[in-house]
Amino acid sequence: MKVAEARKLLGVGPDASPGTIKKAFRHLAMLWHPDRNPAPGAGEFFARLSTACDYLLERAAAHGAAGKAAPRGEDRRQDIALEIERLCLGGEAEVVLESRRECAECGGAGHVESGHSQLCASCQGSGRVRHGRALFRCEACDGRGYTRRAPCPHCKGTGEAVVRRVLTVDVPPGVLPGDELRLEGEGYPAADKGRPGDLRLRIQLQPHPLYTLDGGDLVLERPVSVFTLLGGGTVTVPSPTGLHYLELRPGVGEARERSIPGAGIPARGKRPAGDLRVRFVPVLPAVQTPALAGLYRAIQAEIDRAGQDCMPELTAWEKCWLQGL
Ligand SMILES: [Zn+2]
Numbered sequence: 615m616k617v618a619e620a621r622k623l624l625g626v627g628p629d630a631s632p633g634t635i636k637k638a639f640r641h642l643a644m645l646w647h648p649d650r651n652p653a654p655g656a657g658e659f660f661a662r663l664s665t666a667c668d669y670l671l672e673r674a675a676a677h678g679a680a681g682k683a684a685p686r687g688e689d690r691r692q693d694i695a696l697e698i699e700r701l702c703l704g705g706e707a708e709v710v711l712e713s714r715r716e717c718a719e720c721g722g723a724g725h726v727e728s729g730h731s732q733l734c735a736s737c738q739g740s741g742r743v744r745h746g747r748a749l750f751r752c753e754a755c756d757g758r759g760y761t762r763r764a765p766c767p768h769c770k771g772t773g774e775a776v777v778r779r780v781l782t783v784d785v786p787p788g789v790l791p792g793d794e795l796r797l798e799g800e801g802y803p804a805a806d807k808g809r810p811g812d813l814r815l816r817i818q819l820q821p822h823p824l825y826t827l828d829g830g831d832l833v834l835e836r837p838v839s840v841f842t843l844l845g846g847g848t849v850t851v852p853s854p855t856g857l858h859y860l861e862l863r864p865g866v867g868e869a870r871e872r873s874i875p876g877a878g879i880p881a882r883g884k885r886p887a888g889d890l891r892v893r894f895v896p897v898l899p900a901v902q903t904p905a906l907a908g909l910y911r912a913i914q915a916e917i918d919r920a921g922q923d924c925m926p927e928l929t930a931w932e933k934c935w936l937q938g939l
C-alpha cells in the first residue's frame with residue numbers, strides 16, 4: 615500500500631497525528647465493519663481501512679521519533695521521458711538518478727601518491743609556472759619539478775564520483791506531459807534527522823513514429839485507398855489499447871478526419887479521456903493494369919455524363935487558366 619492511497623482511504627492529511635489517524639479509522643470502522651454493514655464488499659473495504667490505519671500509524675511512529683521540528687531534505691526534480699503507450703496503459707518505468715559524491719579512492723583530492731617520481735605536468739619539470747610576466751613556484755610539485763602525485767585514475771582527477779541509482783517508478787494510466795509524479799522520500803537527504811525530500815518527476819513525451827499528442831487526444835495519420843474513401847468500407851485503426859474499426863460511408867472523400875471518442879489518453883482525476891483522431895491520407899494506385907485503366911476511364915466518363923459539377927475545384931481551375939486562350 616502506498617502512503618497517498620492510505621491517506622486517501624482514511625481521509626487524513628500528511629501532517630495527521632497518530633490520534634487523528636486513529637480517530638478517522640474509528641469513524642470509518644463504525645460504517646464499514648462487516649458486523650454493522652451487510653453490504654457485499656464491506657468486509658473487504660474494512661480490511662483495507664484497517665491495513666491503511668496500521669500502515670500510517672507505523673510510519674508516524676518511525677517519523678515521529680525524529681521529532682517534528684527536524685527540517686526535511688530538499689525535493690529533487692528530474693524529467694522522465696515516457697512513451698505514449700505508457701501514458702495510455704500505465705505501468706513501470708525506470709529512472710536513473712545520478713548523484714556526485716566525493717571519490718572514495720582519493721578522498722576527494724583528485725590525486726593519489728604513485729610509487730615513483732615523475733615529471734610534474736604543471737611546470738614540465740622546471741619547478742616554476744608563469745603568470746603573466748612573473749614566474750612563481752609551482753604548487754603542484756612544491757617547486758621540485760618532480761612529483762609522486764598522479765591524477766586519481768578512478769575520478770580522472772576531478773575528486774568526484776558519479777553514483778547511479780536506478781529506481782522503478784509506477785506510472786498510473788492517464789498522465790500527460792508536464793504532469794508530475796512524486797516519489798516520497800526519494801529526494802535529497804536532510805541534514806540532521808529530518809526525513810529526505812521527495813523526488814518530483816516531470817513527465818516528458820518520447821517521440822512516437824505513429825502517434826502525436828494534442829492535449830489528451832491521440833492523433834495519427836492513416837493511409838487509405840482513395841477508392842475506399844470514395845466508395846466506403848471498413849478501415850482498421852491501431853491504438854495503444856488495441857484495434858478500432860471505422861465504417862466509412864460512400865461519400866465525396868471530404869471527411870478526411872474522424873474521431874473515436876474516449877480512445878485517446880484515458881481519464882485521470884478530473885481530466886476526461888482524450889479522443890483518437892484519425893487523419894485519412896488518400897493513396898492512389900501505384901500499379902496500372904489494362905483492366906484498371908479501363909475502369910478509371912469508365913469512372914471519368916460517368917462523372918462527365920452526370921452533367922453536374924462533380925469536381926468544382928477542377929472546373930474553377932480550368933475556367934481561370936484555360937478560357938480565353
Ligand atoms: Zn579520485
Ligand SMILES: [Zn+2]
Pocket residue numbers: 734735736737738739740741742752753754755756757758759760
Ligand atoms: Zn611542478
